[in-house]
Amino acid sequence: MTTTTAVVGLGNLGAAMARRLATRPGSVLVHDTDAAALERAAEDGCTPADDLPSLAAASDVVWVVVPDDDAVRSVLKGPDGLAARMGEGGLVLLSSTVSPGTAQEMARLCAEHGIGLVEAPVSGGADAAEAGELLVLLGGADADVERAREHCAALARSTVVTGPAGTAAVVKLCNQYVLFTGLGALYEAVDLAGRVGVEESVLLEALAGGTARSWAVETWGFYDRLSRDYDERDVAEEGRPWVKDLAETLRVASDHDLELPTARTTAELLPGAIRRHADHKTTTDGGTR
Structure with missing residues (x-):
């Protein structure tokens, strides 16, 4: 059939x-x-x-x-x-x-x-x-x-x-929590290395070969492209996964009387980091921003 x-x-x-x-x-x-x-x-x-x-x-x-x-x-x-x-x-x-x-x-x-x-x-x-x-x-x-x-x-x-039913939703939110927390640290690491004159590509090569290797490192640029795609489709900020999923993670934690301070900090800082880097790369790569 x-x-x-x-x-x-x-x-x-x-x-x-x-x-x-x-x-x-x-x-x-x-x-x-x-x-x-x-x-x-x-x-x-x-x-x-x-x-x-x-x-x-x-x-x-x-x-x-x-x-x-x-x-x-x-x-x-x-x-x-x-x-x-x-x-x-x-x-x-x-x-x-x-x-x-x-x-x-x-x-x-x-x-x-x-x-x-x-x-x-x-x-x-x-x-x-x-x-x-x-x-x-x-x-x-x-x-x-x-x-x-x-x-x-x-x-x-x-x-x-x-x-x-319900358990996969929690595991997915945990995946997003860990991913976005690491991504937030990666944006900060790129800023830190850049301040002392280390190129992004050099830092990423080092991170990819060491104990800090991760999906975010290996696919660096993914969120620049995704952010621009959301801009083109007029996706509201609150509908983007680094906003929506972290907010939901915090709601679930609150429902279970659990504090997630790292998630809260990431939710506050990550959207701006993604926006700044995506806009900067668009400009430096010859885009219109």
Whole structure:
């Protein structure tokens, strides 16, 4: 039996996931509120759906990669949402970074309609998605998680099962917390080295070969490009992951009576560091800023 896969949400990550899935056998339906994003996805071999209900009715598996909790609810809830419109036995893979409570709420909603929902937040970024090298975290009921594994094969180099619905959301937030804290320190290290005349490239070579090596070091420039992409698409500051995800991390910690002073400091300082470096690189590389 042929499985029809769909992707809802064609931002930086969702578009890359859709492109990757379109290289595999079977059709890939896509939906987004941005007509230009749908046009680009069609050029990449995907099939734009007329609307969300028609996509839901035609799909066996839907990856949801929309920006935040409110967008997730708007896609899944209501008479035209995925939960009501997908056929019984369908599977939703929730890759949006959301709160644990939202993940649990949406899992219950889907279960009421006979649909499985597995949290499937990813780590690695758009380049890793196109290469099929993502890490996918899987949270949900055991039977649904087992079904989800096979659908991750095209996108993931590895999967980690975190437990029931809500746990993958927490693990993803912890991933973001550690990533962004290290990234904040890296921007400060670049500033420090620069003050004494050390070139960025020299510092990065040293860090990549020593005990400070990390994904942020190895992919230096990623957040310059991502920041400019968000600027071009008019993504609000509060919707950018280094703002949104750290804020959610702090909310979850507060709910559990836990202080995360490093996260709080990073949340205050990192957005400005990313903005300054992205703007500086655009200017020095011959851009228009």
